[in-house]
Every structure is written in structure tokens, then in C-alpha cells.
Amino acid sequence: MLLIPLLGIALGAAIGLLLPWEVPLTYKSYTALAILATVDAIFGGMRAELEGNFIFSKFIVSFFANALLAVGLAFFGYSIGIDIYLGAVVAFSIRIFNNLSLIREFLIIRYRQRGSEQ
Amino acid sequence: MSKHNWKIGVGLASMLLGMLLVFQFRTETNIKTYLPQFTTASELGIKWNRMQTDLNKKEEELKQLRQQLQEYNRDEEMKSLRMAAGVTPLRGPGVEITLTDVQRPLKSYEDPNLFIVHYDQLELLVNELWAAGAEAIAVNGVRLVVQTGFSCAGTTILVGTRKLAPPYVIRAIGDAATLKAALTIPGGFIDSQIRPFELGIKIEIKDSLYLPPYKGSSVFNYAEVVPEEPVETTVADGEGEAEAVDAVESWEGTGEGEVF
Numbered sequence: 001m002l003l004i005p006l007l008g009i010a011l012g013a014a015i016g017l018l019l020p021w022e023v024p025l026t027y028k029s030y031t032a033l034a035i036l037a038t039v040d041a042i043f044g045g046m047r048a049e050l051e052g053n054f055i056f057s058k059f060i061v062s063f064f065a066n067a068l069l070a071v072g073l074a075f076f077g078y079s080i081g082i083d084i085y086l087g088a089v090v091a092f093s094i095r096i097f098n099n100l101s102l103i104r105e106f107l108i109i110r111y112r113q114r115g116s117e118q
Numbered sequence: 119m120s121k122h123n124w125k126i127g128v129g130l131a132s133m134l135l136g137m138l139l140v141f142q143f144r145t146e147t148n149i150k151t152y153l154p155q156f157t158t159a160s161e162l163g164i165k166w167n168r169m170q171t172d173l174n175k176k177e178e179e180l181k182q183l184r185q186q187l188q189e190y191n192r193d194e195e196m197k198s199l200r201m202a203a204g205v206t207p208l209r210g211p212g213v214e215i216t217l218t219d220v221q222r223p224l225k226s227y228e229d230p231n232l233f234i235v236h237y238d239q240l241e242l243l244v245n246e247l248w249a250a251g252a253e254a255i256a257v258n259g260v261r262l263v264v265q266t267g268f269s270c271a272g273t274t275i276l277v278g279t280r281k282l283a284p285p286y287v288i289r290a291i292g293d294a295a296t297l298k299a300a301l302t303i304p305g306g307f308i309d310s311q312i313r314p315f316e317l318g319i320k321i322e323i324k325d326s327l328y329l330p331p332y333k334g335s336s337v338f339n340y341a342e343v344v345p346e347e348p349v350e351t352t353v354a355d356g357e358g359e360a361e362a363v364d365a366v367e368s369w370e371g372t373g374e375g376e377v378f
Binding site for chain 2: 005011021028042049
């Protein structure tokens with residue numbers, strides 16, 4: 001269950017280390033948001049899978065929609081001088097914690113079921 | 119296949135996450151290497167404040183320099199320097215002094231050497247005039263500049279590089295009354311240098327005197343201009359230097375001679 005994201009992160013990091021790119025200074029906070037969005041998507045996908053209603057297209061669309069909305073908000077906030085991106089950060093964080101707690105519950109329930117089955 | 123859908127999706131997202139993390143980490147490390155000394159916003163703020171103050175100071179300085187530049191008149195400075203160097207003809211009020219050798223026939227026992235104008239008398243006269251505030255002096259049409267010296271050359275007097283013969287006509291621009299008084303003061307130049315030798319002297323106050331420019335060469339083969347260095351100056355009293363500065367300033371200020 002947890003192996004897939006961990007393997008993915010390791011593989012991505014390896015590819016990233018091989019690539020010479022880095023984030024331009026100006027877009028630093030946007031990538032921070034993108035990172036949050038991906039973390040949110042990973043946990044959201046895991047939770048959906050555990051609940052049994054994972055739909056690939058929905059996953060991809062919601063991931064990009066969330067990321068774009070967050071980045072757009074941040075950009076809008078920058079242009080009018082208000083830190084709206086903080087709102088996106090908070091929203092993503094809350095979602096991540098919610099998803100994490102749900103995943104935890106599922107995993108605990110599954111573990112108990114297995115224990116009782118045995 | 120649909121069972122593994124989530125693996126693909128989450129795996130792709132995780133890969134993206136890993137790459138983004140690496141890129142972000144790289145940027146962050148670069149920032150910390152480039153700006154190692156400023157880590158917090160407040161430190162940056164302090165630095166910014168300091169720089170702002172510096173900037174304000176520099177701008178003030180720049181403004182002052184611009185003002186100076188605006189006020190600086192090249193022609194004016196050039197004119198006063200040329201006047202000081204004696205390379206311009208000048209006209210102004212002053213005195214015209216005519217020195218002549220003794221007029222009467224000498225008796226056989228009298229040493230004729232005593233009754234002619236000597237170079238040291240001329241030099242004393244010129245010194246007296248400078249001390250009395252003369253702005254420019256010419257002897258027989260030879261303008262006196264900083265390098266001019268007086269020396270004896272037989273029956274003539276060498277002023278700078280020019281041989282002069284009597285009568286000596288000294289023209290000095292300045293406050294005529296002061297210049298005349300400096301010479302005629304009891305026990306002064308006339309009493310000590312002219313009367314005993316029965317030399318002829320005539321002091322005329324002129325409203326307008328013409329002084330020719332210095333005609334010699336001023337070639338500097340050995341000297342070169344360097345930045346000013348501190349030099350120990352031995353003065354008789356503490357105010358000596360200050361007075362000298364005042365004198366220069368007053369010389370610039372009066373400017374009775376006119377360049378034309």
C-alpha cells in the first residue's frame with residue numbers, strides 16, 4: 001500500500017537528480033504549492049482506492065484542476081498584493097490531514113478484520 | 119487493469135512529487151549559498167533599512183555634488199588662475215613708481231657705485247609692494263611672476279631673464295593709497311633705501327594702469343603634479359597659516375585688476 005508512493009518518490013527523485021533543472025527564484029512559491037497539490041493528490045488517490053471508488057480520469061482531472069486553481073490563486077494574490085496562496089496552502093493541508101486520518105482508519109480497520117479473521 | 123489504475127495514478131503523482139522536491143531543494147540550496155548571511159526576513163529588513171539610509175546619504179551627496187558642479191564655473195576659475203599666474207594682461211588702479219639713479223654730478227671722492235639703483239633695492243621695493251597688498255607688479259614692462267628673481271648684471275639689473283636699465287618704472291595694481299603709504303612710511307623704504315643715496319623716486323597714483331602679461335616660458339621638465347601630501351610647516355605663530363589662507367582669499371575677493 002505505502003510502497004507505491006515511496007517507490008514513486010524515489011524514482012522521481014532519481015530522475016530529478018539526473019536532470020539539470022532547478023526552479024527559478026520567482027516561481028519558488030508556485031512550486032511549493034504544486035508540491036502540496038501532488039501530496040494532496042497522492043493521499044486522495046490512496047484514500048479513494050481504499051474506499052474502492054478510485055477513477056483514474058477523475059484523479060488526473062482533479063489533480064490538475066486543484067494545482068492550477070492553487071497556482072492561479074497564488075498568482076492573483078501576488079498581483080494584488082495579498083497572500084492568497086496561504087489560503088491554498090491551508091486548504092491543501094486540511095485535505096491532506098483529512099485524507100491521512102481516513103487512510104489510517106481504513107488501515108486500522110483492515111488490520112483488525114484480518115486479525116479477527118485469523 | 120482497473121485494479122491497478124490507482125497504482126499508475128499515485129505512482130505518477132509520486133514521481134512528480136519527487137522531481138519537484140528535488141528541484142525545489144536545489145533552488146533553496148542555491149539561495150542559501152548565495153545569501154548565507156541573511157536567513158530571516160527581519161535580518162533582511164535591517165539590512166534593507168541600512169542600505170536605504172546609505173542610499174539616502176549618497177543621494178544627498180550626489181545632490182550636493184551636482185549643485186557644486188552647477189555652481190562651478192570653469193571660465194571663472196580659469197580666469198582667476200590665469201590672473202594669479204600672470205599670463206594675462208591686467209588693468210586696474212595703482213601706483214607707478216619711477217626709480218632713477220642720482221641726478222647731480224658726483225664729487226670726485228664719492229663712490230658712484232653707491233649712487234645707482236641696485237637690484238636689492240628693487241627687490242626690497244617689490245617686496246614692500248607685495249606686502250602692502252599689490253595684486254600685480256611689472257618692472258619696466260616685465261611682469262613679475264612666481265619664478266621671477268632679481269639679480270645684478272653689471273650696470274644693469276636682471277629681472278627674471280630680462281636685462282633692465284634705469285630709469286626703472288614699477289607699476290603695481292592695488293589700493294594706491296596703501297601702496298604709497300607702505301613706501302613713504304617714516305623709516306620705511308624711501309627713508310632707508312632712497313634718501314641716503316640721493317636716488318630719484320617718483321610715486322604717482324594712477325586710476326588705470328596697464329600691466330603686460332608674463333612673456334617667458336613656463337616649462338616644467340622635472341616637476342610633476344601629485345596629490346597633496348601633509349607637510350610640516352614651521353610658522354612663527356599659530357595663526358601664520360590661517361593668515362596666509364586669509365590673504366589668498368582676500369586676494370581672490372578684491373580683484374581690483376581686470377582682465378581684458
